[in-house]
Structures are given as C-alpha cells and as structure tokens.
Amino acid sequence: MDNKREVAIVGVGSTPFGEHWQKGLRDLALEASLEAVEEAGIRGKEIQEIYVGNMSGGMFVGQEHVAALAADFLGLNPVPAIRVEAACASGGVALRQGYISIASGLYDLVAVGGVEKMTDVEGTKATSALAGAMDMEWEAYFGTTFPGLYALMARRYMYEYGLTREQLAKVAVKNHFHGSFNPKAHFRNKLTVEDVEKSTLVADPLRVFDCCPMSDGAACVLLAPAEKARNYTDTPIVIEACTQASDTLSLFDRRDICTLDATREAAQQAFSQAKLSPKDIDVAEVHDCFTIAELLAIEDLGFCEKGRAAELYDEGQTYVGGKLPVNTDGGLKAGGHAVGATGIKQIVELVRQLRGEVEKERQVKDAEIGLAQNVGGSGATAVVTIVRRK
Amino acid sequence: MDNKREVAIVGVGSTPFGEHWQKGLRDLALEASLEAVEEAGIRGKEIQEIYVGNMSGGMFVGQEHVAALAADFLGLNPVPAIRVEAACASGGVALRQGYISIASGLYDLVAVGGVEKMTDVEGTKATSALAGAMDMEWEAYFGTTFPGLYALMARRYMYEYGLTREQLAKVAVKNHFHGSFNPKAHFRNKLTVEDVEKSTLVADPLRVFDCCPMSDGAACVLLAPAEKARNYTDTPIVIEACTQASDTLSLFDRRDICTLDATREAAQQAFSQAKLSPKDIDVAEVHDCFTIAELLAIEDLGFCEKGRAAELYDEGQTYVGGKLPVNTDGGLKAGGHAVGATGIKQIVELVRQLRGEVEKERQVKDAEIGLAQNVGGSGATAVVTIVRRK
Numbered sequence: 001m002d003n004k005r006e007v008a009i010v011g012v013g014s015t016p017f018g019e020h021w022q023k024g025l026r027d028l029a030l031e032a033s034l035e036a037v038e039e040a041g042i043r044g045k046e047i048q049e050i051y052v053g054n055m056s057g058g059m060f061v062g063q064e065h066v067a068a069l070a071a072d073f074l075g076l077n078p079v080p081a082i083r084v085e086a087a088c089a090s091g092g093v094a095l096r097q098g099y100i101s102i103a104s105g106l107y108d109l110v111a112v113g114g115v116e117k118m119t120d121v122e123g124t125k126a127t128s129a130l131a132g133a134m135d136m137e138w139e140a141y142f143g144t145t146f147p148g149l150y151a152l153m154a155r156r157y158m159y160e161y162g163l164t165r166e167q168l169a170k171v172a173v174k175n176h177f178h179g180s181f182n183p184k185a186h187f188r189n190k191l192t193v194e195d196v197e198k199s200t201l202v203a204d205p206l207r208v209f210d211c212c213p214m215s216d217g218a219a220c221v222l223l224a225p226a227e228k229a230r231n232y233t234d235t236p237i238v239i240e241a242c243t244q245a246s247d248t249l250s251l252f253d254r255r256d257i258c259t260l261d262a263t264r265e266a267a268q269q270a271f272s273q274a275k276l277s278p279k280d281i282d283v284a285e286v287h288d289c290f291t292i293a294e295l296l297a298i299e300d301l302g303f304c305e306k307g308r309a310a311e312l313y314d315e316g317q318t319y320v321g322g323k324l325p326v327n328t329d330g331g332l333k334a335g336g337h338a339v340g341a342t343g344i345k346q347i348v349e350l351v352r353q354l355r356g357e358v359e360k361e362r363q364v365k366d367a368e369i370g371l372a373q374n375v376g377g378s379g380a381t382a383v384v385t386i387v388r389r390k
Numbered sequence: 391m392d393n394k395r396e397v398a399i400v401g402v403g404s405t406p407f408g409e410h411w412q413k414g415l416r417d418l419a420l421e422a423s424l425e426a427v428e429e430a431g432i433r434g435k436e437i438q439e440i441y442v443g444n445m446s447g448g449m450f451v452g453q454e455h456v457a458a459l460a461a462d463f464l465g466l467n468p469v470p471a472i473r474v475e476a477a478c479a480s481g482g483v484a485l486r487q488g489y490i491s492i493a494s495g496l497y498d499l500v501a502v503g504g505v506e507k508m509t510d511v512e513g514t515k516a517t518s519a520l521a522g523a524m525d526m527e528w529e530a531y532f533g534t535t536f537p538g539l540y541a542l543m544a545r546r547y548m549y550e551y552g553l554t555r556e557q558l559a560k561v562a563v564k565n566h567f568h569g570s571f572n573p574k575a576h577f578r579n580k581l582t583v584e585d586v587e588k589s590t591l592v593a594d595p596l597r598v599f600d601c602c603p604m605s606d607g608a609a610c611v612l613l614a615p616a617e618k619a620r621n622y623t624d625t626p627i628v629i630e631a632c633t634q635a636s637d638t639l640s641l642f643d644r645r646d647i648c649t650l651d652a653t654r655e656a657a658q659q660a661f662s663q664a665k666l667s668p669k670d671i672d673v674a675e676v677h678d679c680f681t682i683a684e685l686l687a688i689e690d691l692g693f694c695e696k697g698r699a700a701e702l703y704d705e706g707q708t709y710v711g712g713k714l715p716v717n718t719d720g721g722l723k724a725g726g727h728a729v730g731a732t733g734i735k736q737i738v739e740l741v742r743q744l745r746g747e748v749e750k751e752r753q754v755k756d757a758e759i760g761l762a763q764n765v766g767g768s769g770a771t772a773v774v775t776i777v778r779r780k
Contacts, residue, residue, distance in 0.1 A: 004494075024527055057522070058449040062530070064522035065477040068770035071636045072643075078655045080634035081771070082483055083475045087455040093472055097487065104394075104494030132447070132454035137414055140452070244470035246461045253462075265468045380458035381471070 004103040006226035008236040009387065011040030012348040016184040017217035017336025019119045025054075025063055026073040028218035029115045032341075033074055036111070036220040040232040044075055047222075048107040051098045052083045053090035053114035054340035059129035061117050070113065087133030088289065090114060091343025092244070092374030092383030095221070099242045102223045114341035115218035126214055130339075133377040135249040147211055147290065149251050149378045151203035154292035157258045158205065161307035163295070165205055169196035170313040171291035172209050172333055178320065179330020181361040186215045186336025210291040212331075217338030219345040226390070237351045240274035240369075240386040243267075249380045262382035263300035263373060270371075270384040271302070278302040281386075282367040283353050284324060285346035287375040288331040297373050298326065301384070325364045328353060343374035343383060354389040394493040398619035398626040399611050399777065401430030402738040406574040407607035407726025409509045415444075415453055416463040418608035419505045422731075423464055426501070426610040430622040434465055437612075438497040441488045442473045443480035443504035444730035449519035451507050460503065477523030478679065480504060481733025482634070482764030482773030485611070489632040492613045504731035505608035516604055520729075523767040525639040537601055537680065539641050539768045541593035544682035547648045548595065551697035553685070555595055559586035560703040561681035562599050562723055568710065569720020571751040576605045576726025600681040602721075607728030609735040616780070625745045630664035630759075630776040633657075639770045652772035653690035653763060660761075660774040661692070668692040671776075672757040673743050674714060675736035677765035678721040687763050688716065691774070715754045718743060733764035733773060744779040 013035025015028050023031075029052070037044055052067040063069065064083075071081035084094040091114030098112035118126055131140040134149065157163050173193055179185035196209040222232070229236030245265035251257055271277055278301060286301070288294035295309040303324055304312060312318050318326040329335045329349040332342060350370035352358050372385045403425025405418050413421075419442070427434055442457040453459065454473075461471035474484040481504030488502035508516055521530040524539065547553050563583055569575035586599040612622070619626030635655035641647055661667055668691060676691070678684035685699040693714055694702060702708050708716040719725045719739040722732060740760035742748050762775045 026527075056448045056454050058446045058519065059452075059454075061526065062449075062518065062522055063526040064446050064449075064475060064519075065524075065639065065767050065770060066475075068476060068636055068766060069525065069639050072639045072770065077637055078635040078652060080483075080486070081476070081636045082487065082634075085454060085456075085473045085475055086458060086471070093470075096470070097472065100490060100494065100496060104490065104496065106490060106494065128452065129448065129454075132452055134455075135459065136451065136453040137416075244472075245468040246458055246471045247467055249455065249459050249462045262468060376458060377455050380455060380462065 005105055007099050007102045007223055007239045008226040008229035009221050009239065009351050010224045010229050010232035010236055011036040011222035012351045013039065014184060014219035014345050014348045015217050017215040017338050018186045020216040021120065025057060025061065025066060025115050025117055026069055028216060029070040029113055030073055032218035032220040033111060033113060036222050040222050042232060046109050047076055047079060047111045048109050049079055049101055050076060050081045050111045051094040053094035053343055054083055055085055055087055055090045055116060056129045056132060059132060060121055086381040087376035088339045089343055089374045089376030089381040089383050090340040095343060095347060095385060096242045096244050096383060098223050099239055102225055108225060108228060110223045111220060112223060112344060113218060113220040114344035116338040116340040117216045118214040118338060119216050138250050147203040147206055150290040150292055151206045152251065153257050154205050157292060160258055163310055165197065166193055167310040167313060168210055168291045169193040171288065171294045172196050174318055175288060175327050175331040175333040178328050178362050179334025181359045182329045182335060185330040185334050186213050187334045206290055212289050212333045212337040215336035215338040217336060217341045219341045219348050221344060221347050235355045236390055237354050237387050238390050240388050241270035242385045243269040244383045247380050249377065251378045260296055260300045260379035260382060262379050263297060266382045266384040267301045270386050274386045276386060280369050281371045283328060283350065283364045283370045284326045285349055285372040286326055287373055288327060288333050289337060301373055320362050320364055328362045328364060346372040346374060347385060350387050354387065395495055396616035397489050397492045397613055397629045398616040399629065399741050400614045400619050400622035400626055401426040401612035402741045403429065404574060404609035404735050404738045405607050407605040407728050408576045410606040411510065415447060415451065415456060415505055415507055416459055418606060419460040419503055420463055422608035422610040423501060423503060426612050430612050432622060436499050437466055437469060437501045438499050439469055439491055440466060440471045440501045441484040443484035443733055444473055445475055445477055445480045445506060446519045446522055449522060450511055476771040477766035478729045479733055479764045479766030479771040479773050480730040485733060485737060485775060486632045486634050486773060488613050489629055492615055498615060498618060500613045501610060502613060502734060503608060503610040504734035506728040506730040507606045508604040508728060509606050528640050537593040537596050540680040540682055541596045542641065543647050544595050547682060550648055553700055555587065556583055557700040557703060558600055558681045559583040561678065561684045562586050564709055565678060565717050565721040565723040568718050568752050569724025571749045572719045572725060575720040575724050576603050577724045596680055602679050602723045602727040605726035605728040607726060607731045609731045609738050611734060611737050626780055627741045627744050627777050628780050630778050631660035632775045633659040633663065634773045637770050639767065641768045650686055650690045650769035650772060652769050653687060656772045656774040657691045660776050664776045666776060670759050671761045673718060673740065673754045673760045674716045675739055675762040676716055677763055678717060678723050679727060691763055710752050710754055718752045718754060736762040736764060737775060740777050744777065
C-alpha cells in the first residue's frame with residue numbers, strides 16, 4: 001500500500017479470561033469494548049466500522065452473525081460490522097482488516113474486537129468444535145485432535161533437535177510465573193517443572209500442563225490514523241506492520257512439521273515492512289497453545305536458529321528481565337485462550353507493556369517495540385504484528 | 391476513501407446451486423474459482439489475497455477455517471486468506487472487503503468467493519444452524535425460526551398495506567419462471583400462483599413455495615483495479631459502490647418490521663457514492679429468502695414507495711422485459727440459496743447480464759447498470775452493490 005497512513009492504537013480493553021458462565025458473547029464484547037472506549041475518551045458513536053474475530057460462535061453457543069450482535073449491543077448501528085474467522089488466528093486476522101481500513105484512509109476510527117465463549121459446552125463437543133480449525137475431511141475424520149497434531153510436532157522436534165521433556169515443561173513454568181502476576185489471567189497458580197512432568201498425559205509427549213485451557217473472554221483495540229492519535233491518548237502505540245500468511249491446512253502436507261512456514265513468511269514480511277529485525281523486539285506475545293508451539297514460534301519468528309529455542313528457556317532469557325521476555329501476561333497457557341479473542345488480547349498486552357502500565361513484577365523495563373504472533377489451527381494461518389511506542 | 395482506485399470485476403464463476411452430496415466445501419470452492427480464473431486467463435499464482443464468505447461451515451459440516459481450506463486446495467499459499475461471516479450476507483460482506491483491498495491500492499488482484507454446504511445435514515440441525523443468524527438468546531431460545539420471523543413481517547405488511555396472499559405468490563412464480571432458463575438454478579420448474587397457494591403452510595402466511603431452499607454451492611469473482619482490467623477481459627464490469635450497514639439483530643427491536651433499515655442505509659450510501667438513482671438500474675438481484683423479503687427489498691432500495699411493491703408484480707414489471715427485471719437467475723427462491731455463496735452468486739449473475747452472456751430468454755437487453763442487495767439474518771446486515779459495464 002503505497003498511499004498508506006500510519007495506524008495507531010488509541011485504546012485497549014479486555015475482560016479477564018476464564019469461566020464466565022453468567023455472561024454471553026454480547027456481555028463479554030461489551031465489557032472489553034467499554035474499557036477501550038473509556039480509555040480513549042470517545043463516544044461509541046464516533047466508531048465508524050467494527051471487526052470482530054470469533055472462531056466458532058456457532059459450534060460453541062449456536063450464535064453466528066457475531067459482529068452484528070456486537071454492533072447491536074454496543075449501540076453502534078448502522079456502522080458496518082464484519083466478523084472475521086481464521087480459527088485461533090481470528091483476532092489477528094480481524095486486526096489486519098481494521099489496520100487496512102485505517103491505513104487506506106477509508107475510516108478514521110475503527111474498533112477491532114475478539115470474543116469467544118468456550119466453557120459452556122461439554123468437553124467432547126468443544127473438542128469437536130476446535131477440530132473445525134483443522135482439515136475435517138483429511139485429519140479430524142481419522143481421529144486427530146489438536147493435542148494430537150501438536151504432539152506429532154513435539155515428538156518429531158525431540159527426535160530432530162534433542163529437545164527434552166523437561167525443556168518443554170519450562171515453557172509452561174515460565175508462562176504460569178508471568179500469569180501469576182496478571183489479574184486477568186485464567187490461571188494464576190505457579191507451576192514447577194515437576195508439576196508439569198507429573199500431570200496427566202494427553203497426547204504423548206504432551207501433558208495437560210503443556211496445553212492451554214479453553215476460556216471465555218473478549219478483547220478490543222481502537223485504531224485511528226497516527227496523525228490523529230494524540231486526540232485520544234498521550235501514548236499512542238503505532239502498528240509498524242500487520243502481516244498474514246497461509247500454509248496447508250493439514251499438518252501432513254507440510255514440507256517440515258517442525259516449522260510453521262506461515263509464521264516465517266508473515267514474520268519476514270513484517271520485519272521487512274517495519275524495517276526492523278528480531279533483535280529490535282523488546283517483548284513478544286506468541287501463540288503457545290501448546291508448549292511446543294512457543295518454541296517453534298521463537299524460531300520461526302527469527303529470534304534464534306531452528307532447534308535452539310530451548311536454550312533461551314534453559315538460560316531464563318524469556319522471563320521478564322531476560323533478553324527476550326515472552327508472554328508476559330501468561331500467554332495462552334496461563335493467561336487463557338478464548339480462541340477468537342486471543343489475537344486481540346496479545347495486542348492489548350503489548351500496548352500495556354509499551355505504555356509501562358502492567359504490574360511491576362511482569363513489566364518489561366523501557367519496552368519500546370513489541371511483536372505478536374497469532375496462529376490458526378496447526379499453522380495454516382499466521383498473523384504477525386509489530387507495534388511501537390512513539 | 392479519497393485516494394481510492396476504481397475497482398473492476400475481471401472474472402466470475404459459479405457452481406450450479408443444488409444438492410452436491412459428492413462434493414465438499416473444497417471441491418465447490420475449486421470449481422467456482424477455476425471458472426473465474428480461466429475466464430480471466432490468469433494463473434492462480436497471480437492472486438494476492440482471498441476472501442471467502444461462509445456462514446456456518448462449522449454447524450453444517452464441522453469445518454471452520456474455511457478460507458485457509460480454500461487457499462490450500464486452490465494452491466494459493468502463502469497469500470492471506472480471510473473468511474468473512476455475516477450470516478446470509480457473508481458473500482456480500484466478503485465482496486466489500488475485497489473491494490476495499492483493491493480500492494485502497496493494497497493489492498492488484500484479489501479473489502472473493504462464497505461457499506456453503508447445507509444439504510448434508512438433516513433438517514432440524516440445518517434449521518438450528520440457520521438460527522445462528524438471529525439472536526440466539528433473545529429470539530431463537532424462545533422458539534423462533536426464520537420462516538417465523540419473515541411470517542411476522544409478512545403478516546404485519548398485509549395488515550399495513552393490504553398485500554394479498556396471491557401477490558406474495560407472484561414473487562415466487564416470477565422467480566421460478568426466470569430460474570427455469572438458468573441451467574445452474576437449484577429449481578428449474580415453473581410454478582403457478584395456484585401451486586404456491588396450495589403448497590404446505592410453513593409459518594402463516596408463508597407457504598413452502600414462499601421459502602427459498604437450502605443449497606450447496608459456490609461462486610467467485612476476481613477483482614482488479616479498473617485501469618488494469620483490460621489485461622484480463624474485454625468487458626470489465628466496474629463496482630460503482632459496495633456499501634454495508636447494520637441494524638438490530640432481533641426483529642422485535644426494530645422501529646418498523648416492514649422496513650429493513652440496513653438496506654435503506656446501505657442503498658442510500660451506494661446511490662450517493664455511485665451518483666446514481668434507483669431509476670438508473672437496469673437489472674437487480676435482491677435477497678428473496680422469502681417472497682415477502684423481495685417486496686421489502688424493492689421498497690427499501692427505493693424502487694417504489696413503501697407499500698406499493700406488489701403493484702410492480704401485478705403489472706409484470708419485474709420480469710425480464712419489464713421496467714425493473716429482478717432476480718433474473720431465479721433469485722434465492724428458484725436459483726437456490728447456499729447462504730455464504732449467495733452474495734457472490736448475485737454479482738456473478740449481474741456481471742453476466744451486463745456482458746450480455748446469459749440465456750436469451752432471461753437476458754435483459756442492453757443492461758448497463760446492475761444492483762445487488764444481500765441480507766444477513768432478518769436484516770441485521772445488508773450489503774448493496776452497484777456494478778456498471780464500462
């Protein structure tokens with residue numbers, strides 16, 4: 001986009017992630033949006049368009065047409081309301097659509113939200129719904145589940161690169177440590193490596209504490225042209241890049257199941273567009289639906305060579321205070337995973353980190369540039385976003 | 391969008407709408423896309439981004455992440471693939487996103503498709519899935535179905551404006567007449583008013599022949615900047631406007647259940663943007679999910695005053711050869727309604743009409759300007775598109 005305008009985030013909001021049995025999609029969407037709207041000091045009527053990331057309102061609670069529901073309950077009619085879906089990357093993809101809307105000059109104030117309710121259905125039905133993110137005819141039909149797919153990646157990675165079970169556990173331990181300081185995290189308990197190792201086996205080698213939970217939750221960001229951002233906030237955070245790439249829907253079709261090519265592609269485009277490199281990133285939110293996924297992300301984003309991510313965890317470098325703090329809100333693992341909302345919640349966390357607003361135990365000092373990676377399915381969709389304090 | 395480029399449609403394709411029990415979402419998407427790609431004489435690899443309208447792959451066949459599925463099976467990775475959903479307006483909303491992508495200068499060749507598989511599930515499950523387009527908590531929970539909602543509109547309209555049952559039937563008769571000449575229509579049988587009047591009552595006053603069917607099907611359009619359109623086609627069709635508006639999700643919340651305010655709003659914006667008025671339209675595709683919906687559409691789009699649409703049907707003016715030919719492919723009623731694909735199929739029909747390519751019995755002579763109206767739910771979302779032969 002040659003004629004693009006710089007895009008800023010001028011307000012953010014989120015619900016706690018967890019079990020919200022008293023709240024429907026509309027209530028969660030409203031709660032997150034109001035926080036963002038109040039922060040930016042705007043009236044809702046100033047919003048010109050909304051995008052809503054939602055993976056499966058249909059299979060989880062029977063509700064499609066989720067963007068119209070949100071626009072209605074938020075009192076925003078008649079603005080265009082667009083639901084966007086790319087499995088667990090629905091939030092990231094929605095953000096990219098809002099980014100295009102502002103960057104192109106089409107609108108001057110766009111709300112981008114994500115929302116999901118997952119805990120009101122019984123377990124096997126939720127697992128079936130999530131299977132909709134993989135290839136139903138070529139994967140799910142034969143009995144694969146998501147933990148199963150990521151277990152295949154983990155097992156192959158252990159074989160290729162000598163990763164140990166204990167190193168996998170360190171990802172979960174770190175994310176629960178960060179999550180313990182985040183009042184909006186789904187889980188706030190700390191874990192030890194031993195806790196993870198002793199937890200129930202789900203799909204060998206992955207144990208239950210290698211897996212993120214299913215959560216209810218919503219998150220929202222307000223986007224405006226950077227040139228107008230100071231009308232809304234003293235600390236605008238600019239989106240330097242928001243890129244998306246696709247890969248095969250089925251895991252078996254990939255050239256290498258230890259690499260997410262969609263992440264690599266989106267990351268290369270994002271760094272190129274932002275004129276930055278991985279070493280410039282002060283804080284990262286990556287898609288740790290399973291512990292192995294976080295290690296793959298670190299590598300595919302270019303933070304280290306393939307096969308060497310675990311070293312960063314052995315050295316403690318991905319904790320707040322380390323070289324590359326990762327998932328400072330607890331990530332998906334402890335922070336929670338309300339699938340359609342996750343990609344937006346990652347941005348909310350980065351914005352608050354760059355503003356210096358989070359709890360001191362998990363605040364990255366002087367963070368200026370953040371990166372988020374949001375993945376759909378086993379990697380068929382990836383969105384990479386780079387944000388910067390200006 | 392001040393800096394916008396003119397957008398042209400340079401290739402179109404569609405499957406027949408109907409029962410495709412041998413074909414999955416991927417097969418339907420491929421079939422429609424290949425037709426468009428071959429028509430434009432491009433290689434798939436030239437496509438830079440894809441949008442896919444799909445209402446409920448999840449509830450109908452368990453498959454979400456439908457855009458990634460399409461990109462994968464069409465061999466388009468790693469281009470961004472975005473599924474867009476707004477119930478039965480999913481196709482129209484996807485078109486608008488593709489339109490923004492080209493108009494903004496972001497990309498030079500974008501594919502926009504719609505796809506749905508509805509006939510592989512048993513009836514009550516399909517009805518439940520469609521209920522996801524209304525408000526689950528405030529409408530569906532209390533037992534409303536879609537025929538029920540439209541029956542409320544029809545009954546009120548009969549009371550307010552003296553519409554007769556026979557006039558409703560004339561909408562179906564006209565659409566089946568047009569559909570009888572369309573080889574891709576779901577139903578190709580002609581109907582008489584008596585056939586409609588004698589058909590099974592579904593939700594008083596609506597009978598089964600007032601209701602569109604559920605179909606399987608897909609459709610695709612290829613978009614490019616108008617300045618480059620002649621690289622692909624001798625008869626580019628330009629999108630003069632593609633506008634979207636929202637209304638309350640629940641019918642009971644509306645100021646008037648005989649008017650779709652979202653249609654009115656989108657139409658006013660579209661005519662204003664295109665610098666045209668309703669009398670300039672040579673052919674229209676409107677969202678006739680039920681016969682009453684077509685009458686409302688004609689009025690809300692501004693083709694006649696509120697309460698007077700039926701006169702056009704009494705006079706036969708909405709047939710090919712009349713003043714305002716409507717649903718020349720049979721509409722949803724006879725052409726079929728593969729919900730996520732319908733908004734794109736409407737555009738495919740308009741493009742072929744403006745090119746003068748359809749069967750002679752249903753070809754509108756010298757048609758230059760066409761309009762499509764695509765509705766989600768009972769009117770919470772509406773998209774209006776105006777296209778023109780250049």
